[in-house]
Amino acid sequence: MQKIVGYADRLSVGPGETVRFMVSTDRPRPFAARMVRVINGDANPAGPGVKLEHRPSAIEGRYEGRPQPIAAGSHMRVPHHPRQTPERGLTVAAMLWPTLPVLPDGETRRQAVIGQWSEAERRGWLLEVDETGRLRFKVGDGRTVYSVTAPSPLTERRWVLAAGIHDPAAGTITVVQRALDPYVAAQGPGETAIDGVAAIAPAAVDLMVAARPDGSGAADHYDGKIDSPILLAAALDPDALDGLFRRPLAPATAAQVVACWDFSIDIPGITAYDVGPHQMHGALHNLPARAMKGWNWTGECHDWTRKPEHYGAIHFHADDFYDAGWEPAFAWTVPDDWPSGAYACHLAVGDAEDGSEEDLVPVFVRAGKKPVPGRERPKVAFLVPTAAYMAYANDHNHLLDTSAEMVINRLLVMQPSDLFIQEHPEYGLSLYDSHRDGSGVCYSSYLRPVLNMRPRYAGWLGAYGSGLWQYNADTHLLDWLEAQGIPFDVVTDEDLHRDGVEAIAPYRVVLSGTHPEYHSTRMWDAMMAWQSRGGRLMYLGANGWYWRIAFHRDLPGVIEVRRAEDGIRCWAAEPGEYYHSFTGEYGGLWRRQDRPPNVVTGVGFTAQGFDWCSYYRRTPASRDPRAAFIFEGVEEEIIGNFGLIGNGAAGLELDRADMRLGTPPHALVLASSEGHSDIYLVVTEEVNVTTPDITGSQSPLCRADLTFYETPSGGAVFSTGSIAWCGSLSHNGYDNNVSRITANVLRRFMDETPFTMPR
Amino acid sequence: MPYKISQWDRQWIDEMRQNPLGPHSPNLQRVLNTLRAGPAKGRYVLVTRKPFAEWVLAVHQGYGKPFRILEDQVFTDRAEAEWHVFKLRWKAHTGEDIN
Numbered sequence: 001m002q003k004i005v006g007y008a009d010r011l012s013v014g015p016g017e018t019v020r021f022m023v024s025t026d027r028p029r030p031f032a033a034r035m036v037r038v039i040n041g042d043a044n045p046a047g048p049g050v051k052l053e054h055r056p057s058a059i060e061g062r063y064e065g066r067p068q069p070i071a072a073g074s075h076m077r078v079p080h081h082p083r084q085t086p087e088r089g090l091t092v093a094a095m096l097w098p099t100l101p102v103l104p105d106g107e108t109r110r111q112a113v114i115g116q117w118s119e120a121e122r123r124g125w126l127l128e129v130d131e132t133g134r135l136r137f138k139v140g141d142g143r144t145v146y147s148v149t150a151p152s153p154l155t156e157r158r159w160v161l162a163a164g165i166h167d168p169a170a171g172t173i174t175v176v177q178r179a180l181d182p183y184v185a186a187q188g189p190g191e192t193a194i195d196g197v198a199a200i201a202p203a204a205v206d207l208m209v210a211a212r213p214d215g216s217g218a219a220d221h222y223d224g225k226i227d228s229p230i231l232l233a234a235a236l237d238p239d240a241l242d243g244l245f246r247r248p249l250a251p252a253t254a255a256q257v258v259a260c261w262d263f264s265i266d267i268p269g270i271t272a273y274d275v276g277p278h279q280m281h282g283a284l285h286n287l288p289a290r291a292m293k294g295w296n297w298t299g300e301c302h303d304w305t306r307k308p309e310h311y312g313a314i315h316f317h318a319d320d321f322y323d324a325g326w327e328p329a330f331a332w333t334v335p336d337d338w339p340s341g342a343y344a345c346h347l348a349v350g351d352a353e354d355g356s357e358e359d360l361v362p363v364f365v366r367a368g369k370k371p372v373p374g375r376e377r378p379k380v381a382f383l384v385p386t387a388a389y390m391a392y393a394n395d396h397n398h399l400l401d402t403s404a405e406m407v408i409n410r411l412l413v414m415q416p417s418d419l420f421i422q423e424h425p426e427y428g429l430s431l432y433d434s435h436r437d438g439s440g441v442c443y444s445s446y447l448r449p450v451l452n453m454r455p456r457y458a459g460w461l462g463a464y465g466s467g468l469w470q471y472n473a474d475t476h477l478l479d480w481l482e483a484q485g486i487p488f489d490v491v492t493d494e495d496l497h498r499d500g501v502e503a504i505a506p507y508r509v510v511l512s513g514t515h516p517e518y519h520s521t522r523m524w525d526a527m528m529a530w531q532s533r534g535g536r537l538m539y540l541g542a543n544g545w546y547w548r549i550a551f552h553r554d555l556p557g558v559i560e561v562r563r564a565e566d567g568i569r570c571w572a573a574e575p576g577e578y579y580h581s582f583t584g585e586y587g588g589l590w591r592r593q594d595r596p597p598n599v600v601t602g603v604g605f606t607a608q609g610f611d612w613c614s615y616y617r618r619t620p621a622s623r624d625p626r627a628a629f630i631f632e633g634v635e636e637e638i639i640g641n642f643g644l645i646g647n648g649a650a651g652l653e654l655d656r657a658d659m660r661l662g663t664p665p666h667a668l669v670l671a672s673s674e675g676h677s678d679i680y681l682v683v684t685e686e687v688n689v690t691t692p693d694i695t696g697s698q699s700p701l702c703r704a705d706l707t708f709y710e711t712p713s714g715g716a717v718f719s720t721g722s723i724a725w726c727g728s729l730s731h732n733g734y735d736n737n738v739s740r741i742t743a744n745v746l747r748r749f750m751d752e753t754p755f756t757m758p759r
Numbered sequence: 760m761p762y763k764i765s766q767w768d769r770q771w772i773d774e775m776r777q778n779p780l781g782p783h784s785p786n787l788q789r790v791l792n793t794l795r796a797g798p799a800k801g802r803y804v805l806v807t808r809k810p811f812a813e814w815v816l817a818v819h820q821g822y823g824k825p826f827r828i829l830e831d832q833v834f835t836d837r838a839e840a841e842w843h844v845f846k847l848r849w850k851a852h853t854g855e856d857i858n
Contacts, residue, residue, distance in 0.1 A: 043810045105800075105821060353809055398804075400822070405795045405802065409781055409788075410837070411844060412804045413814065414826065419806065425823050436822070458810070464780065464837075611781055677782035 002420035004031055004065065004349045005449035006361045007324065010557070011386050012492040015368035018333045021345050021361060022326035024449075025065030031349045033330065034060040038342040038362065040479035041455025044466040047644045048479060048730050050456060052346070052360070059332045065349065068327065070448065072426040073221035074288035074320035075211035076261075076272050078280050083258055084116045085124060085202040089235035092127055093163035093176070093244050095295040097225035097313065099437035101133030101154040111222040111318075112212035113162065114229050116203055119212065119219075124203030126212060127164040127175075129154060129222065137164030137175040142201035150177035152188040159295045160184075161242070166200060167235035173197050176238050180295065191238045207231075209261075209272075209282065210316035218285070221318035223437040227294040228312050230276075231258040245295070247309075264308040267291050267581050268553050272314070287322040287443045287558065289315040291581035293574070302576050305584040317435040321428030322558060323447040339375055340367040340489035342384070342478055344455060356416035360455045362471065367489040367506075378487040379750045381507040382477065385516035386446075387493040387523075387549055389471050390559050393450040394421055395430040397570060398460035409611040409679045412460055413467070417451035427451075431561050432570045440571030442581075445558035461610050463646030466727060473645070473726065474513040477540060480729040481511075484743060497522050497551055501529040508534075509749040512601075514541035514723045515653070518549045518559065521585060527600055532713055536749040539719040540726055540742070542704065543568075543605045543653040545597035548590055550582035562587025566685045568608065591661070591685060598662035602709055603655035603721045607702040609680030613651025613724040615641035616671035616706055626758060627668055627708055629748045630718070633740055639671050639706070640738045645727030649738045651676070654704040655721035666758050667709035673722065676702050708745075714754030718745045762793045764852050772849075772857055779841035794848040803844045808833070814840060 006023040013019040025031055039051035078084070092114055103109060108131040115126030122140035130136045133153035139146050154160060154177065163176035178190035209229055211218035230244050234256040243250055249257065260276040267290045272282035284290075291304045294312040304311035332345070343363050350357030364384050371377050398404045398412045399422050405412050414422075421427055428448050429441045452459055452470070459469030468476070481488055488511070495503045497520045504510055504526065516539075519527075524545065531537060546567070550560045563569040564578035567589045580587050590597060597604040616639040622631055640649025650673030657663040680696030687694060696702045704721035711717065728738040771787040783791060800821045805814040806828060816832035834840040846857045 045811055354807060355810065399819075400799055402796075402798050404799075406792055409783075409791070411841060412802075414804055414806045414817070416807070419826060423823060423825055456810070458807075678785065678788065679782070 001356060001423070002359070002417050002451065003357045004347050004359050005420070005451065006345065006347050006359050007447065007449045008345070008361050008363050009447065011362065011446055012364050012366055012495050013334050014366040015334050015336045015338065018331050019363055020328040020331045022068070022324065023063070023065055023329040023347055024068040024326060025349060026067065028064070028066045029349060030062050031065040031347055032062050034346050035332070036344050036346050036360070038344050038455050038475060038478065039482050041457070041472040041475040042466045042468055042644060043456050044644055047466060051479060052344070052455060055343070057332060059330045059345070063329050070324045070426040071217050072286060072321045072428060073211060073218060073318045074284065074286040074316045075218050075221060076209035076282040076284050078207040078282040080204060080206045081280060082202060083278065084207045084231070085200055086233035086258060087168070087199070089168060089233065090125060090166040090200070091163060091232040091234060091236040092125070092230070093161065093241055094229035095227040095245060096160050096162045097157060097295070098129065098154045098223070099157060099439060100223035101129055101156055110220045112208065112210065112220040113222055113226065114209045115212060116205060116207040117212050118203035118205050119214070121203060123201040124205065125164065125166060125200055127162060128220065135162050135175055135177040137173055139166055139173055139197065139200045141198040144198065146173055146194065146197040148173050148175045148192055148194045150175050150192055155179065155181070155184045158184050163238070163241050165235050165238065166197070168199050171195050171197050174238060176241060178241070210288065222316050223318050223435070225292055225313040225315045227263065228261070230260045232256040233258050262312060263290070263314045264312040267304060267308065267311065268583065270554065284314070286320045288317065288320055289442055289581070291577065291579055293576040297576055299576065303579055305579065315439060317437060317439070319425055319429060319435055321426070321448065322445050322555070334365055336368065337372055338365055339372050340365050342490060354416050355456055359449070362453060364490045364492050366491065366495060375487070377506060378489050379508040380486060380488040380511060380746070381491045381504055381509070382488050382511045383496065383504070383513070383516065384474070384490050384492045385513040387518035387559055388513070388515055389450070389453045390444050390446050391431040391518050391561065392452060392470050393430050393444050393446060394427055395452055396421070396433045400433065401570070404460065407610055408461060410464070413458070415457060417454070417457065421451055434571050440563055440573060442562060443558055443560050447557045461652070463610055463613055463652055463724065465646055466644040468645060468727070470515055473515070473723070476644070476726040476729055477511065477513070480726070480734065480739065480742070483730070483734045486746065493523060496526050501526040504530050504535065505533070508752065509536045509538060509746065512537070512539045512541055512544060514726050516541060516544040517546045518561065519545050519590065520549050520551055524590065524595065524600070531711055531715055531717070534711070534713040534715040534754065536715045537601065537717045538745060538749060539601040539717065542655040542721055542723045545590055545600045546605055548585065548587055548593060550580040550585060552582050564588030565592050568683050589685065596661040597655070598658060601655070601719045602663050602667045602707040602717050603657050603705055603719045604661050605683050606654055606656040606686065607680050607682050607696070607699070608653040609676060609696055610652060611646070611677055611679045613643060613646030613648030614673050614675045615639060615648050616650050616673045616704065618671045619669055621668040622670040624668055627670055630670065630708060630741055630744050632744050634737045636737050639741065640725070640728045642731045642736065643724060643728030644730065645724040649725050649728035650704040650722045651724035653723045654702065655719065656701065656703055657705040657707050663707070664709045667707050669705045669707050671706040673704040710755035710757050712757055716749065716755045718749070761796065762789055764790055764793055775845050776842060779838040779845065794845065794852060803847065805834070805840055816840065816844070
């Protein structure tokens with residue numbers, strides 16, 4: 001298992017800028033750090049091998065390491081105030097939609113819903129879900145804990161009015177668990193009370209929602225939605241509780257309000273606003289899901305920006321995560337004379353053969369405004385798909401999903417870092433995972449060790465052979481560029497989002513990664529604007545420009561996706577929750593925004609399979625004079641029947657040309673793949689009616705189309721339609737038809753001579 | 760309803776023996792899908808001992824728990840590991856040994 005892990009506080013850093021590195025070791029002990037340039041991360045002995053070029057730097061040296069924990073779990077924290085424990089009577093209420101009232105496999109836990117409670121001192125009050133899934137209200141006088149529990153467990157994914165009432169005059173506490181669903185409500189009484197309860201001794205702690213204070217941290221996290229939590233300085237009659245969820249509140253009720261939080265205010269932010277008299281706003285930690293439909297959602301409006309009052313719920317998860325927040329080990333300021341490129345901070349406590357005593361933390365150095373002395377600005381930029389890396393960050397499908405082995409048609413193989421992630425769920429999930437309560441993960445950040453975004457890492461999805469996926473698969477392209485002696489800069493997705501078209505304007509050619517799947521609106525628009533100015537895109541992958549994402553307004557390093565409508569999805573967004581909380585934009589596939597990927601690249605996602613890869617067969621269009629430069633020196637009919645990824649250049653995920661979806665009418669489909677196994681299946685957005693012929697050996701849609709077209713502004717687009725393409729570049733000492741075609745296209749694309757559209 | 764492996768399926772065993780890494784015939788693939796169905800907990804996986812050279816069989820023990828490493832079941836060939844696990848699962852499903 002991994003003995004040392006780290007992360008950087010940014011993925012993209014420019015000359016003169018500073019990046020901080022955070023490190024954790026399995027026990028207090030020294031570690032070594034140095035910078036390396038990443039050329040090739042594939043350890044497969046059948047290929048060129050790992051190439052990491054040592055670059056002496058100011059951070060090189062030995063440091064003292066120590067374990068640094070991660071505290072996952074979202075919650076809301078309101079700074080302590082004495083009025084949060086009213087003395088003459090207290091009512092606390094909220095609408096709940098519990099999603100994991102009882103853990104599977106006999107595990108038990110408590111889930112704090114709302115309270116100002118000190119567990120150690122037995123002071124304060126707390127509304128919680130007990131070990132058996134029942135709502136419990138408890139108060140403490142500093143010696144004794146008085147608690148009252150609802151008679152029946154909460155029902156998963158059913159709204160319930162939950163309340164706790166302390167009546168000091170009567171010496172009673174009451175718990176109210178009133179289901180809104182009439183079938184659930186019919187199963188038991190809605191309230192239970194006990195007497196003989198003493199006065200509450202206030203706890204000198206923060207008021208918290210969805211967790212309770214635990215020192216400076218949080219414990220007993222809650223899984224589920226909470227809507228409209230309210231605290232009153234009076235012991236209300238249980239019959240009056242329904243009125244707490246009507247707006248405006250009755251004047252007599254409003255006069256008793258201590259705090260009344262409205263989660264529908266500023267949904268993109270991380271503040272929970274108290275609309276009561278004292279403005280005791282809460283801070284939301286670890287990014288609970290917002291823009292969640294509330295207890296009063298009717299379906300009349302699916303867009304929270306138009307009817308926020310129906311989106312007053314926040315979905316908290318015990319495994320939500322945003323920022324590890326570790327102490328930095330050191331900081332590195334990028335020297336002006338470092339060329340743009342892929343680098344990594346190499347951390348080591350040893351050199352064990354399985355790689356468990358090292359970590360490689362990636363950073364991408366952007367080009368500065370001023371050129372590096374002695375180096376012309378390259379014509380080529382590699383657009384690093386960091387948004388896709390973030391989407392897959394610490395993917396758990398091979399650890400938690402039931403169908404992962406069937407998807408790849410072979411045994412799952414675990415690396416030391418997989419064993420680490422398996423034992424450390426607190427390191428956070430990917431956008432491909434579901435929370436433990438079964439709801440989809442819609443936010444992912446890189447402010448944590450992302451152990452599948454590493455040189456040397458072989459992913460579970462990456463086909464037989466090298467088994468690379470995303471970051472490490474993209475090093476096949478870096479290695480080939482190095483072997484070809486073609487200088488290039490790197491631009492990350494975040495740079496493109498932040499700077500728009502200016503991020504890529506200096507470059508004649510942009511190379512995509514193998515799997516550039518996630519794009520914000522600004523990224524998409526920037527790419528189209530650049531193409532309209534004559535930019536030339538080489539799309540060396542597949543399943544690109546597929547999902548719309550959003551970056552956060554205030555927080556760095558995090559993206560959002562909503563798995564709306566359809567598409568290849570590991571989870572599906574709930575009805576009414578298709579709009580991004582970060583921006584209010586409608587989420588889901590770009591294709592469902594009437595922007596199919598074919599508009600950008602000429603091809604779009606059509607099929608996927610993860611066992612073996614295949615080859616392309618040339619079409620008559622490959623003999624078109626317009627394509628002559630592409631096939632110069634290539635006589636073969638079959639292209640790419642070799643490679644480190646699944647033994648073929650066409651595989652994993654496949655894109656095809658389709659004029660109905662926006663492929664330009666003059667596009668040349670130069671070659672198409674064939675011979676895919678029946679593990680390959682047509683993507684779901686192409687399947688309206690399920691038929692038995694959607695497999696690789698039967699469906700004409702299971703193919704990659706090698707596609708080329710000129711743009712009206714003198715530019716051009718070349719697309720491989722296959723994630724596996726770059727895995728074939730190094731075959732036979734880089735002398736093969738995949739390498740030759742790629743080089744032919746790249747050199748012509750670097751040539752300033754405009755392309756001409758056919759007439 | 761999930762497929763139920765029967766005596767009739769024994770005829771695909773030789774195909775698996777000869778080509779554990781596939782692609783497989785539709786009938787063998789159906790058997791493999793059946794054997795591979797089920798929860799993550801209890802699933803056999805390989806753990807890398809030496810990248811691209813040596814793996815050890817392990818069993819998933821549940822959410823957040825370490826894999827149980829089967830130290831005596833080490834492989835230097837992925838095909839050999841696939842065949843081995845096929846035999847283990849066949850036995851678990853049918854009660855029969857594959858020679």
